[in-house]
Amino acid sequence: MSEKRKVHLDDHEMPKFWYNIVADMPNKPYPVLHPATGKPVGPADLAPLFPMQIIQQEVSSERQIEIPKEVRDILKMWRPSPLYRATHLEKLLDTPAHIYYKYEGVSPAGSHKPNTAVAQAFYNKIEGVKRIATETGAGQWGSALSFAGSLFGLEIKVYMVRVSYDQKPYRKFMIQTWGGNVVPSPSPDTAAGRAMLAKDPDCPGSLGLAISEAVEDAVSRDDTKYSLGSVLNHVCLHQTVIGQEALIQMEKFGEMPDVVIGCHGGGSNFAGISFPFVGKKIKEGMKVRCVAIEPESCPTLTKGPFEFDYGDTAHMAPIVKMYTLGASFMPPAIHAGGLRYHGASPLVSQLLREGFIEAKSVPQIACFDAAVKFARTEGIIPAPESSHAILGAIQEAMDAKAKGEKRVILFNLSGHGHFDLASYEKYFAGKLTDYAMPKEDIDAALKDLPKVSV
Amino acid sequence: MSEKRKVHLDDHEMPKFWYNIVADMPNKPYPVLHPATGKPVGPADLAPLFPMQIIQQEVSSERQIEIPKEVRDILKMWRPSPLYRATHLEKLLDTPAHIYYKYEGVSPAGSHKPNTAVAQAFYNKIEGVKRIATETGAGQWGSALSFAGSLFGLEIKVYMVRVSYDQKPYRKFMIQTWGGNVVPSPSPDTAAGRAMLAKDPDCPGSLGLAISEAVEDAVSRDDTKYSLGSVLNHVCLHQTVIGQEALIQMEKFGEMPDVVIGCHGGGSNFAGISFPFVGKKIKEGMKVRCVAIEPESCPTLTKGPFEFDYGDTAHMAPIVKMYTLGASFMPPAIHAGGLRYHGASPLVSQLLREGFIEAKSVPQIACFDAAVKFARTEGIIPAPESSHAILGAIQEAMDAKAKGEKRVILFNLSGHGHFDLASYEKYFAGKLTDYAMPKEDIDAALKDLPKVSV
Numbered sequence: 001m002s003e004k005r006k007v008h009l010d011d012h013e014m015p016k017f018w019y020n021i022v023a024d025m026p027n028k029p030y031p032v033l034h035p036a037t038g039k040p041v042g043p044a045d046l047a048p049l050f051p052m053q054i055i056q057q058e059v060s061s062e063r064q065i066e067i068p069k070e071v072r073d074i075l076k077m078w079r080p081s082p083l084y085r086a087t088h089l090e091k092l093l094d095t096p097a098h099i100y101y102k103y104e105g106v107s108p109a110g111s112h113k114p115n116t117a118v119a120q121a122f123y124n125k126i127e128g129v130k131r132i133a134t135e136t137g138a139g140q141w142g143s144a145l146s147f148a149g150s151l152f153g154l155e156i157k158v159y160m161v162r163v164s165y166d167q168k169p170y171r172k173f174m175i176q177t178w179g180g181n182v183v184p185s186p187s188p189d190t191a192a193g194r195a196m197l198a199k200d201p202d203c204p205g206s207l208g209l210a211i212s213e214a215v216e217d218a219v220s221r222d223d224t225k226y227s228l229g230s231v232l233n234h235v236c237l238h239q240t241v242i243g244q245e246a247l248i249q250m251e252k253f254g255e256m257p258d259v260v261i262g263c264h265g266g267g268s269n270f271a272g273i274s275f276p277f278v279g280k281k282i283k284e285g286m287k288v289r290c291v292a293i294e295p296e297s298c299p300t301l302t303k304g305p306f307e308f309d310y311g312d313t314a315h316m317a318p319i320v321k322m323y324t325l326g327a328s329f330m331p332p333a334i335h336a337g338g339l340r341y342h343g344a345s346p347l348v349s350q351l352l353r354e355g356f357i358e359a360k361s362v363p364q365i366a367c368f369d370a371a372v373k374f375a376r377t378e379g380i381i382p383a384p385e386s387s388h389a390i391l392g393a394i395q396e397a398m399d400a401k402a403k404g405e406k407r408v409i410l411f412n413l414s415g416h417g418h419f420d421l422a423s424y425e426k427y428f429a430g431k432l433t434d435y436a437m438p439k440e441d442i443d444a445a446l447k448d449l450p451k452v453s454v
Numbered sequence: 455m456s457e458k459r460k461v462h463l464d465d466h467e468m469p470k471f472w473y474n475i476v477a478d479m480p481n482k483p484y485p486v487l488h489p490a491t492g493k494p495v496g497p498a499d500l501a502p503l504f505p506m507q508i509i510q511q512e513v514s515s516e517r518q519i520e521i522p523k524e525v526r527d528i529l530k531m532w533r534p535s536p537l538y539r540a541t542h543l544e545k546l547l548d549t550p551a552h553i554y555y556k557y558e559g560v561s562p563a564g565s566h567k568p569n570t571a572v573a574q575a576f577y578n579k580i581e582g583v584k585r586i587a588t589e590t591g592a593g594q595w596g597s598a599l600s601f602a603g604s605l606f607g608l609e610i611k612v613y614m615v616r617v618s619y620d621q622k623p624y625r626k627f628m629i630q631t632w633g634g635n636v637v638p639s640p641s642p643d644t645a646a647g648r649a650m651l652a653k654d655p656d657c658p659g660s661l662g663l664a665i666s667e668a669v670e671d672a673v674s675r676d677d678t679k680y681s682l683g684s685v686l687n688h689v690c691l692h693q694t695v696i697g698q699e700a701l702i703q704m705e706k707f708g709e710m711p712d713v714v715i716g717c718h719g720g721g722s723n724f725a726g727i728s729f730p731f732v733g734k735k736i737k738e739g740m741k742v743r744c745v746a747i748e749p750e751s752c753p754t755l756t757k758g759p760f761e762f763d764y765g766d767t768a769h770m771a772p773i774v775k776m777y778t779l780g781a782s783f784m785p786p787a788i789h790a791g792g793l794r795y796h797g798a799s800p801l802v803s804q805l806l807r808e809g810f811i812e813a814k815s816v817p818q819i820a821c822f823d824a825a826v827k828f829a830r831t832e833g834i835i836p837a838p839e840s841s842h843a844i845l846g847a848i849q850e851a852m853d854a855k856a857k858g859e860k861r862v863i864l865f866n867l868s869g870h871g872h873f874d875l876a877s878y879e880k881y882f883a884g885k886l887t888d889y890a891m892p893k894e895d896i897d898a899a900l901k902d903l904p905k906v907s908v
Contacts (some may be wrong), residue, residue, distance in 0.1 A: 108833030379562030
């Protein structure tokens, strides 16, 4: 019990550079394609959506990209984030494994999302943008960008997937407290939203659709750009502060992970914790497995094909090569709202395709079982998204126990569950169900893959 | 902007002793009296309520009391807590003052309460207690004790003031996630609760009444003891880890506070941040003002007399000498639920009476104004209770600005407001009102002071 519990780093130990894994990937990423033409886009095509420095980061193959001082000064409000050894959980599991977790719930919005929100708000601000439109699933991203917007004096418009808007009023109030403007998606504020409402007034929404609304909002206004909280290369890039800090912290604990685990929705949280380790695996032959854990109800990495697909429902966002369930895929309203995206980060997808990382899907109820075990030992009530990583870590620890192996496990606890307690109540009341996506539903949603010319 | 933002301490810098201010007070505290006889109680009278080691701490005048290793091992899950300099808020206020805050919201339950909950659960556990009954106002204390109970395998029964039970469902789910059993107070589970329900079925409850229920529960069962989250000496004692850490952290920042601020409900949060400073003021002549901030709607320290009074509505808890609004005082249902107690810590009361600390009352809406300013600059959405301390700090900073003085201000940010966002929504909707307790209401509630023989 008196083993070291945690390692905090000093302000000056926060990374000064983001780590760009593209520099170390043996094969270059596929190009990004225009949704109308199916042909590779250039910076000018992306300019209505993103500030130029973000576009440059999106296509960069520089290994190290400097984090601007203004961004670092804000990240220091909560970074470096702590890394804990889960001694109480280990004891409960009676496992020879050592379980560590990096905790991103210490950020103002309670998740890893502000790491990129601050950077994106900054680049928009210095290029004179006044307003950013975005989408949010569980509300983590919308609140993170509202927080960042409030610091830089930017107006933030959030299209929030309706099922979460209704289930998570507190996230909505949080967005408002930071001065953001939030509407349920589908909304009457955009053509994409109005079209969906005409077809289905009770549509619960999806991330794909909310993206369409936010993109439409951004391209239709001169003062507005768009911002995405996951999937894209620059977002994964900004999250690598997590894994870089974890490397230093694990060194201070005196051991390195055999396995690194992150939950997977769009991919940025998984990229954040794992890419610095994957880089060491590629370059230095570090012996480490990196495992992305996704929900069985939205099994993009484990059941989708690796194809070019639209990023959004209305085909306004760029086409990228990724594992996908099809842009028209409407996931069931499970509670891990942040993991309901039909696609996946192109970088994560390619690394999976090329065998540098692994993926696994898990059922919902087992995730809540794991979350409650964690809350009652380690004290932190996790976000349902993060509980997927906890379950992944527990499964590794039990496997190590069965095999009598010492195994060092590191996972990213991407956020706390303070706004998800209604889901916990449903879990305790036995009202949650598991749902594995049937193959025929996935096949059906994949009929509309875009025609591309690359 | 690149001034130092925060100081984290290492695990080994966490205090190994609690600081007992009684050792340094020029006058000894008044005795605790039996509610039935009005005469001083001995340890045997308190034994049905508390384990013996807690009783010894309650009456101890030892300066240093060792924190058991088992307690320290758990506190290390989140302690030492960080201390921040509020550089972004300072910039907004354009003040020459330096504003620092100690942040207790990093604990599992999101407030300072687990500091004592863990210690109390431990002492109960080692004396063979199976079950603890307690009350909670805003839910901070009930969730903290449920967390501690889950770690030690103790059953926790929480009587939660009904107005908070209804307004804060998430706190309730949090208690349940940690395995606690929570009922609204007044409840049909106790004679005190049933009597109140018979008189007023819609009674919103009060801390005084919830204490009666929990005390009755504890004394009527052999396997159960009682636990209080504030007011008493041992609770203030356990919170002194806050101020002790802050002293080290301020040293590392290279300056000492001119003024130390905490919000005040029962007194333990204020005691926690201030007593180590008050001790230095008494012993070493440290030049520091310590200011307790309370709501105008429950102005115990600023408008109550310093008298012997009952700790609870039904006169089952001990009588103590304190500032009080009268045990039958039913505070209006303002949102800072944790500050609605009729009395105050006897130690805080005596220190105020003898001029070592100051007290000030503030209106609710100004507290929310301050909270939103803070959230939009420092990123953390504070609990409404903590916002009283923020307002206190802002007022000091503006006073320093008006006088052109440099002033070093330290306040305790006792918790986050993740479960209070419905109150923020009311604030933004203009639905909150200020309410200063009229003198005649206070006088009326003071008619029933106990007859005592000391």
